[in-house]
Every structure is written in structure tokens, then in C-alpha cells.
Amino acid sequence: MPLEESYTTEQIAQILKVSKLTVYDLIKKGKLPAYRVGRQMRVDASDLEKYKNKEKGIPLPEQTSGAVTNANLGQSSVRSIIISGQDNSLDLLTKYIERESAQFRPLRSYVGSLESLISMYKGEADIVSTHLFDGDTGEYNIPYIRRILVSNSFIVVNLICRNAGFYVAKGNPKNIRDFHDLLRSDVKIINREKGSGARILLDEKLRGAGISREQIRGYGDVETSHLGVAGVVSKQYADVGVGIEKVAHFVGLDFVPLTKERYDLVLLKTEANHPLITAILNILQSSNLKEELQSIGYDVSCTGKIIYEQ
Known part of the structure; x- marks a missing residue:
């Protein structure tokens, strides 16, 4: 049987003329079924066509009694979360979330710090990483986060520190x-x-x-x-x-070397996010993750430390 054609999130974004973060948001909300192949998320062509037809108002074929659904698989309680940022330490964090928490299904979005924060403000990301230097204060991250996530409550916790230059x-x-x-x-x-x-x-x-x-x-x-x-x-x-x-x-x-930068994670403090925040803090403060991060050259002296809360 020939394999069905599938698309990466980048290709889906090009086809639908939207951003990659919008595609991840569709996946997160269950509107676009996806699966992981290595570091990539992929969407089958048939599932993309079903999504497009649904948005056009075209009725979908009736589901047969033998169809398999998320509920049949017991996955209805699993929450998809989008982790946005480009550093390899985030891939390691994703591995730990997959291994240690059955509550969450992590999806990776590889975009820069500023776009990640904006996506969080728009409700399109759950965990974002930032390493944004503010020349007026000489501080990393907090000035940008406070300006972009205005009117939101959030927590900032350190993932790693590293030299930039x-x-x-x-x-x-x-x-x-x-x-x-x-x-x-x-x-x-x-x-x-x-x-x-x-x-x-x-x-x-x-x-x-x-x-x-x-x-x-x-x-x-x-x-x-x-x-x-x-x-x-x-x-x-x-x-x-x-x-x-x-x-x-x-x-x-x-x-x-020019500066030691702080690479922090940001999560919104909402009632729905309390289990996620608890899970992330437990993972970041574990000796196993710190040892693995340190073994590949990261400074973990502040890993798991809460930097700021609002």
C-alpha cells in the first residue's frame, strides 16, 4: 500500500497562508491531527483536506462505528502544549515532559524570543523561552515580558545561562x-x-x-x-x-565573549496552567535534568530558579 503524503508544519503554514504558530495552535486545539517524526510534526494530506472542507462548511463523511477516536484511546484528558524557542535545551526539556508527565503532549515551535512572547500574548503558546537584552536597564527578559504580557499574570523561571558573543x-x-x-x-x-x-x-x-x-x-x-x-x-x-x-x-x-545571558521560560499563571507550572518546576529542579544540561555545556547554576512573578 503506498504511503499517504504528509506535510511539515512549515508546509502547512505555506499552504494555508498563515504563520507556523497558527498551525501549532490548530494542532494544539485538536482541529488539525498531527504526529511526531523525530523533531518534526507532520500532518497527513487527508487530515488537512478534512480541515479545509470543514472550514468551508462541507459536511464530513459520517464516521463508521469502527472508527478510532481520541476518546477511545483515552487521550481526551491529555493536553497539547506548545513550547516555543530555538535552543537545544528546549528539546531536552520536551523529552523530560514526555517521559515524566502523562498529562501533557508537548509540541515544539522553533521561533525567536520576541515572536514567542507575542504568540503567548495571543494565546498561541504555552511555554516560551526568552533571552532578550534590554539596553536601558542592562537586564535580561523581564522588561520585555512585562511590556508584552501586559494585564497577564505570569511566572518566569530560568532554564539555563550561557555566554553570548x-x-x-x-x-x-x-x-x-x-x-x-x-x-x-x-x-x-x-x-x-x-x-x-x-x-x-x-x-x-x-x-x-x-x-x-x-x-x-x-x-x-x-x-x-x-x-x-x-x-x-x-x-x-x-x-x-x-x-x-x-x-x-x-x-x-x-x-x-561579550555577556552572560539568562535563558528563561515564561508561563502564564492561570488556573488551567497550575498543573503545568508544577510539572515544569519539578522537572527543572530535578538533578537528572541539570546533570544532563551541564554535560552538554550549559550553565545550570540558576536552573529551576523562579526569577520573577506577576
Whole structure:
């Protein structure tokens, strides 16, 4: 029997002309059946067609008595949750949720910090990660969270800490040490996409130093991940990019540390979320998770610490 065609969430978003987070929200609400293949969520073509027909008002074929439903499987009490962010530590957290809590079915959305927070405000994400530097206060995350999640109660808990800085070629041949070096005519950068923590760190540091982005060669050239930025620098298409230390070592680049950033998780404090918050705090404060995070190079000195509540 030939295999049925299936689509990734990215392909579904393109077909429906919506954002990936909207697709995840449809999956979370049970409107679009999906299943996991490795790190990907996939949707069968027939299920997408059924969803489209339902939205058009076309009646669905009657379900036969032998059909299998979520209720038959005892899954009606399982809540799908969307975890939004790009760091590998979130994949590890997802594994622990799947293993230790039968209440929740985690779905991963790989988008940047700012878009993740906006998606939470719109009700499209349950756990979001942020590493957003505020140049006015020198603080991470809290100023952005308070502004975006206005009128909401929330809890902020640390997942990991990590070094952020410059990716440069081995030996740092152009001696790039700080943000003023980006003004040099012999230096070209590769940037991150708008809304990412690395892009905001760069923009806030430039603003604080009184440097105009128009003065920076390569500012408009964008990659959408730390690994993508490091790859461009390693191929010598650019001289420098902003990212995290772990990736520099993985790609074989030198790293110029600039700041220790706090990578936090945000959850809304609602009655429905009380079991989720309890489960996440228990997982984050467990020695098993901390040891596994530490073994792959993360700073866990604040892991599981409640940073802020409102």
C-alpha cells in the first residue's frame, strides 16, 4: 500500500497562508491531527483536506462505528502544549515532559524570543523561552515580558545561562574585540533575523554605543539560527556574527565573549496552567535534568530558579 503524503508544519503554514504558530495552535486545539517524526510534526494530506472542507462548511463523511477516536484511546484528558524557542535545551526539556508527565503532549515551535512572547500574548503558546537584552536597564527578559504580557499574570523561571558573543575565524585574524570594531571598513557581519535574542542584543549594544546600523557592513544579511551564522563565518563569507559559545566550539570558530545571558521560560499563571507550572518546576529542579544540561555545556547554576512573578 503506498504511503499517504504528509506535510511539515512549515508546509502547512505555506499552504494555508498563515504563520507556523497558527498551525501549532490548530494542532494544539485538536482541529488539525498531527504526529511526531523525530523533531518534526507532520500532518497527513487527508487530515488537512478534512480541515479545509470543514472550514468551508462541507459536511464530513459520517464516521463508521469502527472508527478510532481520541476518546477511545483515552487521550481526551491529555493536553497539547506548545513550547516555543530555538535552543537545544528546549528539546531536552520536551523529552523530560514526555517521559515524566502523562498529562501533557508537548509540541515544539522553533521561533525567536520576541515572536514567542507575542504568540503567548495571543494565546498561541504555552511555554516560551526568552533571552532578550534590554539596553536601558542592562537586564535580561523581564522588561520585555512585562511590556508584552501586559494585564497577564505570569511566572518566569530560568532554564539555563550561557555566554553570548562574537563568532570569529580561528586566531581572530582581524582582532575583533567589541562592537566598535564593527565600524571598520574591513569587517563584515552576518546578522540574525528580527525578533531573535541575538539580533536584539546587537541592536541594543549598538544603540548604547551610539552606533548607527547603517554604518555596519553586512547588517542586512540574515541567517535564522546560531548555527547558520557560525556557518557563514566559518566559510569566510563574513568576518563576525553574534551567537552563543557552544555553537562556536561545534563549528570550529573562535569565540569572543561579550555577556552572560539568562535563558528563561515564561508561563502564564492561570488556573488551567497550575498543573503545568508544577510539572515544569519539578522537572527543572530535578538533578537528572541539570546533570544532563551541564554535560552538554550549559550553565545550570540558576536552573529551576523562579526569577520573577506577576
